[in-house]
Amino acid sequence: MKNSNISRSGDPYGCHRVIKPLAMFPQPAEILDNNMEKFYENEILVNVKILNIDSASFTQMKKQANNNKKKIEKIILDIVRARGKLHNPVTGSGGMFIGTVAKIGQKLQKKCSLKPGDDIISLVSLTLTPLKIDKISNINLDTGQVKISGRAILFEKSIYVKKDDALSPALCLAVLDVCGAPAQTKKLCKSNDTVIVFGAGGKSGILCCYEAKNRVGPKGRVIGIEYLKEKADDLKALDICHTVLELNAKDPLTCLKAIEKETGNKMADIVINCVNITDTELASVLCCREHGKVYFFSMATSFTKAALCAEGVVKDIDMYIGSGYTKGHAELALNILKKSEKIRKYFMRIYSDIFI
16 A cells, blocks of 8 residues: 655646646646645645735725625635635736745755745745635735635745845735836836836835836936825825826826826836726827837736737837746845835835734
């Protein structure tokens, strides 16, 4: 009789955890095996404390549940039970987690610097992370952070970062969830550029505005576009934009006219979309100059719509998918918090450690 507890090595990308369809990678797979007793020697088992659900996904959940916490809890639990991971079937997105390392597979013990008891933050999406939730004890409707008792599996190729002791856990998790945005902004923006950030008052938008302003220099411009007056006012107080406009990104013609006026019809060299709702693709395309660049960080983006919008308005522009990974992205985002006291204090008010 075979011993079921014999150590075994799985696929480094986690394909061994895919149940349906077979021969698929974990992220696009429909169902993952989240049996935490079936542990492989190249996996890391983590006791999860907090989930940070991505903005597009959590906004959709709140709308579906009419902001009812119990209904949101049921949506989350139903998704994880059905799929073995937190992979929103509507938005296709997930989020990240913070937790404590419980066990490290024998194959990884010499390869990584972790040890059991270390607090870490995942830098890979919950859409590809086997997850089991035993209990949800709190949901923050403002931040999308969910306190749970549960376990997750990280694969050999998964990336993570140890919690920064200088910053609160909830704040680290929130910022690292969007750390790809400012890192891509750094790569795209250059001196003297005019940069537009849609959804500039959200956490990814704020980090992008800060990085863009540093990159464009004294002769460049950063125009922050925010729909909510309260967030627009906060954005002005942070002093990370040259101009803040209160506009609805779902109203492309109004946005076009406002940016034509603001730029003297030159439009933007770079447009960064951080809006967490649908139907903002056309405004982003229209506000970009010919041969400019549009970076769609938002997971609410329809790239089909974006491509067809550019074709429909005869715009020759480069469009970039909002990749969550760029080399050095975690360090860059955390350094923004350390460099900017205003941003750090602003985020600390929002992402308090009420869950810890």
